[in-house]
Amino acid sequence: MRVVLGCAMSIWLAACQPDDAYQFASDVEVEGDAIVRSLEGKAGNAERGLTVFTDRDQGHCVLCHAIEGLDVEFQGDVGPPLTHLGDRLTEGQIRMRIAGAQKIWPETVMPSYYRKHGLNRVGREYLGEPALSAQQIEDLVAYLSSPKA
Amino acid sequence: MKWLAPVITVFTLAAACAPAPTADETREKLPASDLTSGYKFLQADTQALQDDDFANPGFLWVDRGRALFAAAPQQSKACAACHGEDGAELKGAAAHYPSVDETTGKLTNIEGRINLCRTRHQGLEPLDYETDDLLSLTAFVSHLSRGEPVKVDVSGPAEVWYRRGEDYFFTRRGQYNLACNQCHNDNWGRQLRGDTISQGHGTAFPGYRFEWQSLGSLQRRLRDCDAGVRAEPLAYGSDDYLAVELYLAKRAEGLPIEVPGVRR
Amino acid sequence: MSIRISAPDTASKNEVIELKALIQHPMETGYRRNNRGEIIERDIITTFECTYDGDTVFQARFHPGIAANPFLTFYTRATKSGTLEFRWTDQNGQSWAETHSLTVK
Numbered sequence: 393m394r395v396v397l398g399c400a401m402s403i404w405l406a407a408c409q410p411d412d413a414y415q416f417a418s419d420v421e422v423e424g425d426a427i428v429r430s431l432e433g434k435a436g437n438a439e440r441g442l443t444v445f446t447d448r449d450q451g452h453c454v455l456c457h458a459i460e461g462l463d464v465e466f467q468g469d470v471g472p473p474l475t476h477l478g479d480r481l482t483e484g485q486i487r488m489r490i491a492g493a494q495k496i497w498p499e500t501v502m503p504s505y506y507r508k509h510g511l512n513r514v515g516r517e518y519l520g521e522p523a524l525s526a527q528q529i530e531d532l533v534a535y536l537s538s539p540k541a
Numbered sequence: 542m543k544w545l546a547p548v549i550t551v552f553t554l555a556a557a558c559a560p561a562p563t564a565d566e567t568r569e570k571l572p573a574s575d576l577t578s579g580y581k582f583l584q585a586d587t588q589a590l591q592d593d594d595f596a597n598p599g600f601l602w603v604d605r606g607r608a609l610f611a612a613a614p615q616q617s618k619a620c621a622a623c624h625g626e627d628g629a630e631l632k633g634a635a636a637h638y639p640s641v642d643e644t645t646g647k648l649t650n651i652e653g654r655i656n657l658c659r660t661r662h663q664g665l666e667p668l669d670y671e672t673d674d675l676l677s678l679t680a681f682v683s684h685l686s687r688g689e690p691v692k693v694d695v696s697g698p699a700e701v702w703y704r705r706g707e708d709y710f711f712t713r714r715g716q717y718n719l720a721c722n723q724c725h726n727d728n729w730g731r732q733l734r735g736d737t738i739s740q741g742h743g744t745a746f747p748g749y750r751f752e753w754q755s756l757g758s759l760q761r762r763l764r765d766c767d768a769g770v771r772a773e774p775l776a777y778g779s780d781d782y783l784a785v786e787l788y789l790a791k792r793a794e795g796l797p798i799e800v801p802g803v804r805r
Numbered sequence: 806m807s808i809r810i811s812a813p814d815t816a817s818k819n820e821v822i823e824l825k826a827l828i829q830h831p832m833e834t835g836y837r838r839n840n841r842g843e844i845i846e847r848d849i850i851t852t853f854e855c856t857y858d859g860d861t862v863f864q865a866r867f868h869p870g871i872a873a874n875p876f877l878t879f880y881t882r883a884t885k886s887g888t889l890e891f892r893w894t895d896q897n898g899q900s901w902a903e904t905h906s907l908t909v910k
Contacts, residue, residue, distance in 0.1 A: 455733050465734075466732070467732075470728050470738070501724070503716070503717040513773050514773065515772055518716045522716075523716050595825060596827065600809065601807040601809065601828075601874060604807050605829075754874070755873065755874075
């Protein structure tokens with residue numbers, strides 16, 4: 393009886409991973425409101441990041457966010473403007489806000505683009521993958537921290 | 542009794558590991574004074590098209606619905622036989638839908654009511670959502686209430702449906718993990734690129750959407766909403782969508798029916 | 806096929822009248838793909854013609870760029886009482902038409 397219960401407890405403990413691993417698409421270390429290390433060790437490219445930011449089929453961040461000087465028609469204002477974001481936030485903070493904003497602010501409208509688990513009724517074509525890949529997020533971080541943004 | 546301690550520990554751990562609730566517990570409503578139709582968020586050209594009783598493409602379905610309403614199908618009677626020529630007795634009726642059907646005890650929208658009439662009183666097969674015939678009949682019947690303020694009953698048997706719709710409205714879903722209220726209560730009036738977020742009322746539906754290049758039902762629009770947050774859309778006629786229709790109607794109470802509406 | 810025509814019933818001789826014609830049609834371009842990635846076949850109206858007592862007063866060729874449920878507004882001069890016919894023909898030769906009687910004083 394005790395062995396059975398011991399096994400049951402181990403199974404429960406294994407299933408209840410700490411919140412970070414449970415949510416993200418890969419192992420991520422959160423320090424305060426930042427993810428200090430790059431996701432999956434990828435190196436970001438600012439030029440690609442600009443494309444991820446504006447492309448309808450990628451991040452399409454411009455749907456909700458505006459950047460002054462960005463040569464793109466109709467930029468959204470649901471989220472705050474991201475002009476010169478690198479002046480206000482570290483790369484790690486920017487990374488966290490894209491990958492898992494809901495961990496910092498549970499009520500936010502900002503989707504968590506690197507989240508894979510604990511979601512409700514994800515569309516079948518999107519199941520199993522986060523909304524953005526680690527590379528796309530690193531590219532965004534590079535672009536948003538650069539002086540060009 | 543020594544086995545009790547590990548059992549309690551397991552259950553405590555299990556409770557601690559339960560996923561956080563996704564519904565917004567505060568559930569603040571839209572202030573009545575703020576109620577604004579989606580019409581107000583359209584460009585002037587689009588508003589003019591909705592207002593043009595000739596050019597509004599939705600009337601292609603209203604016209605067709607009017608013809609179907611008057612025609613007696615084989616070995617059966619026409620809708621007009623019970624409901625009056627040109628639907629005279631149905632004027633204003635659509636503003637009080639969805640409502641609970643007395644016989645089935647189920648919440649019923651206009652599409653459902655039309656199908657109940659067909660099967661119960663006309664000996665006809667029900668029509669599928671988004672078929673030209675069902676869209677046309679729904680558009681025609683709803684159009685008979687154009688200008689009428691929405692007013693629905695959410696008491697008695699309707700209450701459980703209303704609560705269900707409210708739950709759906711405030712529950713996050715999809716890969717983007719968004720709930721309806723987050724855009725349509727909290728961020729209406731803000732820009733998603735060139736589009737202004739509306740309050741998400743259903744008063745213009747069935748309506749003509751440019752994206753569809755066709756008239757479509759409110760449930761079609763709800764499926765698009767779910768797809769928009771990268772959630773798996775539910776089947777047409779699902780109980781959840783019916784419940785949401787009632788919740789939206791109560792939420793829009795006082796706004797006039799605009800069918801056939803024109804939207805993006 | 807649902808059709809709507811807007812035309813005056815009466816007009817003065819030589820008055821310029823406005824005519825509007827709207828037809829329900831998907832105008833499927835032939836460039837879109839379905840969920841399985843297969844091309845949705847082209848299905849479009851290819852010509853529109855308005856005749857006034859048999860004489861052509863307006864003609865149009867439609868291509869895939871024309872939106873669904875196409876809407877036309879055009880003008881003609883009211884010369885004599887007669888019948889206006891509005892006719893749409895699709896890529897397969899199927900056509901739909903409606904007529905309108907005009908009385909010219």
